[in-house]
Amino acid sequence: MTPRVFLQKVLRRLRPKPAAGNTFKAAALARLSVDTDRVDDPTVQMWIDFSLSSVERGRQAVASMGGMEAFAGRNVLDVGCAFGGFLVAAREAGARRVVGVDIDPKLIDLARLQLADHHVSGELAIEDITSDGLADRWGRFDIVLCNDVIEHVVDPARCAGNLASIMKPGGKVFLEIPNGSAVDFMRRDGHYGLFGLTLLGRSEAERWWRLHFHDVYGVEHYAPLAYYMGIFSRAGISLRLLTAVDQIDKRIEDVAEAFDRLEEELTTMEKPEAPELAESIRHRGGEEIRRFRQLRARLDSSEISAERAILADEILSTYGMTFWTLEGTKL
Numbered sequence: 001m002t003p004r005v006f007l008q009k010v011l012r013r014l015r016p017k018p019a020a021g022n023t024f025k026a027a028a029l030a031r032l033s034v035d036t037d038r039v040d041d042p043t044v045q046m047w048i049d050f051s052l053s054s055v056e057r058g059r060q061a062v063a064s065m066g067g068m069e070a071f072a073g074r075n076v077l078d079v080g081c082a083f084g085g086f087l088v089a090a091r092e093a094g095a096r097r098v099v100g101v102d103i104d105p106k107l108i109d110l111a112r113l114q115l116a117d118h119h120v121s122g123e124l125a126i127e128d129i130t131s132d133g134l135a136d137r138w139g140r141f142d143i144v145l146c147n148d149v150i151e152h153v154v155d156p157a158r159c160a161g162n163l164a165s166i167m168k169p170g171g172k173v174f175l176e177i178p179n180g181s182a183v184d185f186m187r188r189d190g191h192y193g194l195f196g197l198t199l200l201g202r203s204e205a206e207r208w209w210r211l212h213f214h215d216v217y218g219v220e221h222y223a224p225l226a227y228y229m230g231i232f233s234r235a236g237i238s239l240r241l242l243t244a245v246d247q248i249d250k251r252i253e254d255v256a257e258a259f260d261r262l263e264e265e266l267t268t269m270e271k272p273e274a275p276e277l278a279e280s281i282r283h284r285g286g287e288e289i290r291r292f293r294q295l296r297a298r299l300d301s302s303e304i305s306a307e308r309a310i311l312a313d314e315i316l317s318t319y320g321m322t323f324w325t326l327e328g329t330k331l
Helices: 003-014 023-031 042-052 054-064 067-071 085-092 105-117 134-138 156-165 183-187 202-210 225-234 248-268 275-301 305-320
Strands: 075-079 097-102 123-126 141-147 167-178 237-241 323-330
Touching: 023 042, 023 105, 042 054, 054 067, 054 085, 054 141, 054 167, 054 323, 075 085, 085 097, 085 105, 085 141, 097 105, 105 123, 134 156, 141 156, 156 167, 156 225, 156 237, 167 237, 183 248, 183 275, 202 275, 225 237, 225 323, 248 275, 248 305, 275 305
Parallel strands: 075 097, 075 141, 097 123, 141 167
Antiparallel strands: 167 323, 237 323
16 A cells, blocks of 8 residues: 555545434334334334434444454444444444345335445345355355344244354354343333233234234244353354343342332233233243242352352343343354
8 A cells, every 4th residue: 555545544534524414313213103203102212212223332332342443444244234323333443344134125225324324335135144145145254243133033043053154264243132031021021112022932922912013023032041152152153241230239139129010010910802811921920030039039048159149140141131242253
């Protein structure tokens, strides 16, 4: 690289970026049939916040993986890119190539607006992560992002294998996965804001969902953390949990209080049009309450520091973390 070309690159980086546009926000709100980003319906507000925060969430993910030092000059793929915010964040961190794929063409259209608003160039395509030949079509990547995706996939193990297939040796994958066993999600799940949904199996959950919504149910599985660790390990990816909990004793007390509220809500819940589903929620919720209280009792009675640490970790990773954030390395 000549000194002149190097200087031109430096000047381009130092030049102030144009202000972001507003076409994505308008389209994202229109998709939810609203014209403002503040509404009274808590579920719709949750969807609005999730849509409009995609760039900031992407920046947080990029920072957790090492920021510019990890992303500069790298090829990055976002699987289930949805609103495109993670692609913007990756490009801001210096990624050389950013590719976003999603199964939903309407989300690809929104991602295209997001990239245009932030003056970011990237490749976007409709793809299914469980389909064959991804590496043949797109090559292999240094970094793969897969945020809030795997719970929507019919075959998570196939998803893990395909993610591995498009990663370079030593490449990194970033995952954020909702924890259906989190007591906060038992009380109000993270996708639809429904009480008890994550306590039900796949078929029951869709039936419960249809009592409240009339679109397409989109969550396939809420699996335990050990399952995800296992399927990625078998695919040749070593995962580590990035999610950390501060003030452990306080967080465990918060979880205990949430279980107390869950117990009250289970007692008073009514759904006369689906009594068998309501009974399943009561039964399985009661099982989780008893299991948590048994673990808590063991923790409180133990005088062995290592045992207390093990029990606290089990309580928090099972019931206290609404999302597991993981980074994996292809071996």
